[in-house]
Amino acid sequence: MPKTYSGSCHCGLIKFEVSADIDHLRECNCSICIRRGALNFRVPEENLTVLTPLENAVLYQWGSETAEDYFCPKCGILPFRKSSQLTKAEIEAGKAPFTGWAVNARCLSGLNISEIPIVKIDGASL
Numbered sequence: 001m002p003k004t005y006s007g008s009c010h011c012g013l014i015k016f017e018v019s020a021d022i023d024h025l026r027e028c029n030c031s032i033c034i035r036r037g038a039l040n041f042r043v044p045e046e047n048l049t050v051l052t053p054l055e056n057a058v059l060y061q062w063g064s065e066t067a068e069d070y071f072c073p074k075c076g077i078l079p080f081r082k083s084s085q086l087t088k089a090e091i092e093a094g095k096a097p098f099t100g101w102a103v104n105a106r107c108l109s110g111l112n113i114s115e116i117p118i119v120k121i122d123g124a125s126l
C-alpha cells in the first residue's frame with residue numbers, strides 16, 4: 001500500500017508530498033549521484049506534489065540536458081529529479097522509458113532509511 005510522505009529541502013524553501021510504496025532505494029554511481037550520495041526511489045509523475053512554487057528550486061542540467069535536477073538555491077539540497085531520457089540505442093534495445101520522479105529518500109520525514117533494502121544502480125555505465 002502506498003503511503004504519503006512529507007518531504008522538504010533543509011531550509012524549507014522546497015516542500016513536497018509524495019505517495020509511494022518504498023520497497024527499495026536506489027544507490028547510483030553516475031557522476032552526479034555519487035557526488036551527492038543520494039538514495040532515491042522512483043514514483044510516477046502524478047505521485048509527487050510540490051507544495052511550494054517549483055520556481056523556488058534551481059534546475060540543473062548538463063550533458064544531454066534531458067535529466068532535470070532540482071535543487072534549493074538557499075540550502076543546496078536536491079529533493080527530487082527527473083532522469084535522463086533514453087538514448088536512441090536504449091530505445092532500440094527495447095528499454096522502457098521512465099517519465100516519473102526520482103525522489104531523494106533522505107528528504108522525507110518519518111522514513112527509516114536503515115530498514116529499506118538498497119539496490120545498486122550502475123548509472124555510470126549508462
Ligand SMILES: [Zn+2]
Nearest residue numbers: 009011072075
Ligand atoms: Zn532549502
